[in-house]
Amino acid sequence: MTELDCRGLPCPAPVLALAKAARGRPDGTELAVVADDPAARVDVPAWCRMRGHRFLGEDRAADGVARYRVALGA
Amino acid sequence: MTGPGDLGAPPSDGPPAPSGPPSAAPPPPWTDLDAASARPLHPAARAALLAAYEQGYADPRRLHHGGRQARRLLDDAREVLAGSLGVRPDEVTFTGSGTEAVHRGLLGLARGRRRAGTVLAHSAVEHSAVLHATDWAVRDLGCSARPVAVDASGRLDLDALREALAPGDVAALALQSANHEVGTTQPVAAAAELAGLAGQVPLLVDACASVGWQPLPAGWGVAAASAHKWGGPAGVGVLLVRKGVRWRDPYPADDRSDLRASGFEDVPGAVAAAAALRAVVSEAEQTGARLHRLVDRVRREVAARVPDVDVVGDPDDRLPHLLTFSCLYVDGEALVTELDRAGFGVGSGSACTASTHEPSHVLAAMGALTHGNVRLSLHPGTPEHEVERFLDVLPGVVARLRAEVGM
Structure with a gap:
């Protein structure tokens, strides 16, 4: 799974990083973004809903920062 | 003078001239599309x-001529306001703001209901x-x-409310009439019925x-309103x-004179707040119907003209x-800055670059996209x-901002 590092970046950076990483990748690809921006908790699932991806859930990176996992395509 | 400008229209004649060379091109017209933040003073107000200001400056508690005159104006204002809201004059207190x-x-409900419960529930x-x-x-009050x-x-979940009231420890329930960010109307009467069944819990x-x-x-037990949102002066709640x-x-x-005020x-x-409310209430049905249709159209057009947009809030009951x-x-x-430059307030x-970085708690609670919000x-x-x-300008502004970040 590709993990994107958006520590310290404000919104909409985490969603932007996901959208760019999703380009050219096939459905079913799993991506994760690590972000301390509190908006990401709402915006990553909202991005999935709007773009037809699947939100897999939130866990934590090794340093405790929130990590959001998604699967491309429905 | 009559005309659209007298219906509480925003300025549409451009912002103050920017300081610059006299040969600079005139700025585009500027239109205030932020009425929910503040409305200009209604002409009646x-x-x-x-x-x-001439007749009502004196202390309304004094028994002399000037005091009696001020008191009469204040009592009249209270009565006009109560009439426009459909409440009793002795239920009305003027405050320094809606806040x-x-x-x-x-806090008055929390204090008055201390023995019934200590939980403050709110949507x-x-x-x-x-x-x-x-x-x-x-x-401070435990x-x-x-x-x-x-x-x-953005509408209150009545099943969730039932659950929140079940323990029987709620002192008061705060529920707005309609949401200030997304416009959705709240089921106040239904919530008040549930709260009444759960030990006469009053609604703010x-x-x-x-x-x-x-x-x-x-269904309200206590209610709050703010004059500058209906065309009255700021500083009156x-x-x-x-x-x-x-x-x-x-x-x-x-x-x-009013023991609930200080x-x-x-x-x-x-006086001005009451005059404005009386005027806008008499116009509300007609203006409301026109704007409701206009907003319907904007909702449809924004969704059709701008890709990847989340139009939120209840489409009808709002x-x-x-x-x-x-x-x-x-x-x-x-987005706000670019739209301002294009002539729209x-x-x-959104709080992408605000110091708090906290997204709107309203959009978050709804699961709506919190960035890029207008x-x-x-x-x-x-x-x-x-x-x-606005509808013509918006798609280009959004596309330009997206292009700047490689989208």
């Missing part, structure tokens, strides 16, 4: 305000005035907070977003305390003049062609 009315209203999408008053009560979930349109209804547009919903509701003043007492009464402000949408990949403040619930709120006199111009 302006006339009343000036007259009351103060919310604070006094909620997850209340105005920050409710959240701050609740925080204060948690810190209360606890119980947020109640909303659905994706924050009606700041709706007064002047919609009648006060049935209204607290309503229904007869028989257990409410105790949470602040130090004062010796004014400080020297702003008689001219009260405030007539307000809509909110969020654009993927766009910084909300950049709009609000935003709140449009029309004035009674907003011309249709300016809304058309």
Whole structure:
């Protein structure tokens, strides 16, 4: 799974990083973004809903920062 | 003078000239589409305000001629306001703002109902005035907070409310009449019925977003409103305390004519607020119907013309003049700035570059996209062609901002 590092970046950076990483990748690809921006908790699932991806859930990176996992395509 | 400008229309004649070379091109016209933040003083209020500054400056508690005159103006204002809201005059208290009315209203219920319960329940999408008053009560009065979930349109979940009321420890429930960010109307009467069944729990209804547009919903025990949102002056709020509701003043007492108020009464402000409300209520049905249709159109057109946009809030059961949408990949403040440059004043619930970095708790509670957010709120006199111009300009502005970040 590709993990994107958006520590310290404000919104909409985490969603932007996901959208760019999703380009050219096939459905079913799993991506994760690590972000301390509190908006990401709402915006990553909202991005999935709007773009037809699947939100897999939130866990934590090794340093405790929130990590959001998604699967491309429905 | 009559004309669209007299219906509380925003300025549409351009901002103050920027300082620059005299040969600079004139700025585009600027149209205020942020009526939910503030409306210009209604002409009826302006006339009343000036007259009351002449005749109503004295202390309304004094028994001399000037005092009696001020007292009469204040009593008249209270009566006119009560008539426009459909309440009793002795239920009306003038405050320094809508925020103060919310604070006094909620904390007064917490105090009056201390023996019945210590929990302050509130919908997850209340105005920050409710959240701050609740925080204060948690810190200083030993209360606890119980947020109640909303659905994706921002409407209170009545099943969640039933659950929140079940333990029987709720002192008061705060529920707005309509949401200030997304416009969704709340089921106040249904919530009041549930709260009544659960041990006569009173409702604090924050009606700041709706007064002047919609009648006060049935079921309030205490309610709050704000004059500058209906075309009255800023610095005038209204607290309503229904007869028989257990409410105790949470602040130090004062010796004014109204025991729920403190400080020297702003008689001219009260007079102007009442005159404005009477005027806008008489126009509300007609202007509301026009703006409701216009907002319907904007909701459809924004969704059709801008890709990757989340148009949020209830499409029908809502405030007539307000809509909110969020654009993927766009910084909300950049969007507000670019739209201002294009000649439109709009609000935003995004906080991408704000110091807090906290997204709008309203959008978050709804699961709506929080970045790239724009709140449009029309004035009674907003011309249709300016809304058309907005719809023409918006797609290009969003596309440009997306291109800047590689989208």
